[in-house]
């Protein structure tokens with residue numbers, strides 16, 4: 025037997041398995057790329073999911089005012105309960121309350137960004153060895169969090185030819201007894217897709233059949249283009265327990281403020297008090313979101329004018345249309361028009377680009393030659409697309425599309441090239 | 449073999465083991481107490497470790513001003529790197545840099561409160577099954593975090609008769625090959641003790657001998673009473689790798705703002721790049737602290753006037769002295785004078801209080817009879833003391849001490865009572 029108190033007499037400090045397992049695939053892929061822009065052309069980054077970087081999409085004055093008042097009041101410097109101030113939770117509940125999906129303060133947990141909301145939901149539902157279902161292509165954080173705590177991920181397919189609807193049959197084939205939840209992103213990052221009511225009902229039917237709780241990542245909720253309708257998932261079901269994750273980051277354009285929330289929809293009392301208590305316990309590890317932002321929350325939600333939201337989505341739609349229209353006529357590319365969020369996906373007919381291996385190679389060379397950087401969707405477990413962020417100023421969008429066109433015209437081969445032809 | 453895709457056709461959603469294991473002993477104990485104040489006396493809570501609740505200890509005007517400017521600048525609404533803005537990390541590095549313990553921006557990780565700093569440090573160093581050494585009595589969060597991720601805790605004794613110095617022999621006896629770090633709280637919650645230089649050197653010698661990294665929780669660093677000297681641990685060692693955790697919560701009196709940090713002291717390069725990388729990866733799970741507070745950090749650290757810090761510690765010392773002097777003459781109580789932080793520990797000669805079982809019972813009855821609530825130190829794994837928070841207004845401190853005296857005078861029995869006597 026091992027000697028008690030035995031200990032090696034030299035320094036040997038290694039990171040934990042959890043730290044080693046915690047991977048951000050976007051970072052891993054981007055850090056592995058050789059991103060040397062063409063010195064003749066100014067760099068245009070269409071890769072950054074931060075709507076604030078170009079200064080063209082400031083938050084509303086009301087939002088800033090609310091924060092300033094929270095600071096001045098000096099009432100929000102102390103500790104809040106780890107799930108958030110009652111009043112702030114009430115404000116969120118009132119904002120999202122609807123006859124079809126009633127909410128009270130007790131159904132709201134405030135978190136440090138939507139990221140922590142997602143982390144808490146996955147953590148409260150899943151043990152190591154369990155699995156969760158996540159979309160492919162999909163936002164990478166779900167996998168990062170799951171793998172970090174030893175939870176497996178199973179990727180269900182989204183269908184580009186059906187505007188990124190879920191392949192329900194494939195989804196259903198993945199469910200097993202160790203599946204703890206279905207993660208749904210609507211509107212979607214990276215696709216910009218918005219599911220219609222019928223499709224959401226189809227997903228709910230499946231969740232109901234297999235008794236599968238849903239983590240609905242609705243951080244882009246209501247961020248849909250003029251003419252498109254958004255349905256929050258919880259308004260469409262009374263039996264499936266739903267944890268809806270959201271926050272201020274996207275719609276209010278203040279991602280750095282780290283204000284997120286979990287809305288607990290559980291009209292059939294499937295979660296009971298246990299899951300709620302579990303969430304409360306987990307929040308006690310780091311004590312939630314900044315109190316100043318919590319203090320401003322009621323005023324932010326009540327006072328931000330509708331035209332602020334509308335002008336954001338109109339801008340995003342116009343930009344997405346510029347991009348879609350431009351790239352639709354570029355040989356070798358297939359953009360898919362989004363209906364919401366801040367992204368557009370563009371397919372690459374990689375077989376028509378001889379010498380270019382895949383999306384990572386494509387986007388790398390696009391930087392080298394044209395100084396335009398788009399995220400290769402291998403980062404979202406879905407190769408041979410790239411994702412464009414449509415929050416950039418319109419002129420930049422136009423310029424970038426022109427350069428992408430130039431790049432494709434230079435490399436595109438109308439006839440599919442296979443290696444045997446190249447040998448001749 | 450189990451049927452593939454088998455799944456029970458009924459709802460059965462349970463919280464994860466991690467959620468179940470995540471316990472806040474303070475909550476568990478306090479929630480289990482019958483806290484019904486005496487209706488004739490206004491309640492005085494001496495239990496809350498939040499210096500802002502009574503309004504007598506506002507933060508400095510500079511701190512508020514810095515935050516307002518950060519909001520107005522509109523430069524801090526977007527995402528920061530998950531470990532924090534370079535400039536803010538630089539500001540923290542500059543503030544804590546010293547010839548004996550040099551620091552650069554690369555050595556600083558900003559976090560969502562000191563709580564997350566502690567969570568990241570324990571998580572990066574420890575695998576399930578490993579153990580960490582934590583003080584008894586000690587701040588409960590270490591255990592909460594460790595147990596939550598399957599890491600064992602071993603409690604080393606602090607010695608009340610030696611002003612809560614570490615029992616070094618006991619500490620050494622606990623070290624084994626699975627020990628990943630020694631957690632040191634200096635100044636201490638709940639003790640208010642501040643270790644002198646020689647004692648810290650003794651601890652470092654032991655850590656060095658056993659090649660044990662140290663997590664130094666220095667959230668109360670520099671919060672020592674006039675006349676007392678504080679040494680940050682890293683200034684006393686060049687070989688032991690130290691993760692010093694701190695934040696704005698206590699010294700700047702804004703705990704709700706959730707701004708914490710890890711200072712990586714590793715002059716012998718024991719952690720190497722791996723531990724640093726591990727910390728970076730773990731921050732990517734929830735993306736760190738609120739950018740507004742990050743944006744204000746440089747100005748807060750540079751501009752807060754010395755007299756603000758001094759007047760806080762003078763106030764705390766004066767209040768601690770009131771409390772110590774009052775309770776020193778109360779039969780059955782043994783207060784231990786603190787040198788820093790915001791707490792004073794008071795021993796209960798429980799054998800002299802017939803019919804009162806322990807610290808929990810004592811403090812519960814103190815509420816029932818005198819409407820004064822102090823935290824029973826069973827919450828800190830150390831029975832038969834209670835902890836008083838000395839941030840309350842002085843009049844309240846005096847009034848509370850008077851009531852505690854009255855309570856003790858009513859219940860104290862000069863002769864130790866054992867059950868056989870009671871039987872007579």
Ligand SMILES: Cc1ncc(COP(=O)(O)O)c(C=O)c1O
Pocket residue numbers: 073136137138139140163209212213241243270271272273279282283284734735
């Ligand atoms: C789908 C999705 N969910 C969650 C998040 C994280 O949001 P937050 O910044 O509030 O943590 C993002 C951010 O890009 C996202 O795209």
Ligand SMILES: Cc1ncc(COP(=O)(O)O)c(C=O)c1O
Pocket residue numbers: 311497560561562563564587633636637665667694695696697703706707708
């Ligand atoms: C010793 C100690 N460490 C850490 C913390 C947590 O600090 P924060 O509020 O910044 O998370 C506290 C809070 O009471 C504490 O007493």
